[in-house]
Amino acid sequence: MDRQVLSSDRIPPAVGPYSQAVRAGELIFCSGVIGLDPETKKLVDGALEDEVRRVMDNLRTLLEDCGSSLDNVVKTTVFLVDMGQFQAMNGVYAQYFGDEPPARSTIQVAALPLGARVEVEATAIA
Numbered sequence: 001m002d003r004q005v006l007s008s009d010r011i012p013p014a015v016g017p018y019s020q021a022v023r024a025g026e027l028i029f030c031s032g033v034i035g036l037d038p039e040t041k042k043l044v045d046g047a048l049e050d051e052v053r054r055v056m057d058n059l060r061t062l063l064e065d066c067g068s069s070l071d072n073v074v075k076t077t078v079f080l081v082d083m084g085q086f087q088a089m090n091g092v093y094a095q096y097f098g099d100e101p102p103a104r105s106t107i108q109v110a111a112l113p114l115g116a117r118v119e120v121e122a123t124a125i126a
Helices: 048-065 083-097
Strands: 003-006 021-024 027-033 073-080 103-108 118-125
Touching (some): 027 048, 048 083, 048 118, 073 083, 083 103
Parallel strands (some): 073 103
Antiparallel strands (some): 003 021, 027 118, 073 118
16 A cells, blocks of 8 residues: 655644655545644634634645545544533534534543644545
């Protein structure tokens, strides 16, 4: 099986020693994406919904630059610092996947990189 490291120069680079995405066969595995603004390279300010929107926009850009799309996502994992914000996250998340969303797990975590409140990783068909 072929393995290819993928990335997008239209979103902030990885904040550690990992690849933004890796293609293995016909699947693309996207590392966790946080709400970094592509221009400032800093977390977006504002409500959780603003951060989720930035995360999903960054994920969409990454997938597009890797030869896929949100329509091809088969599984996501959402990491939330505060499960009390589950409904707020869901409201924005649902806008990106329509009537046939991918499988998903949502996990509460103690902390995320750079003080993010939400992180999303995804697996998509290439």
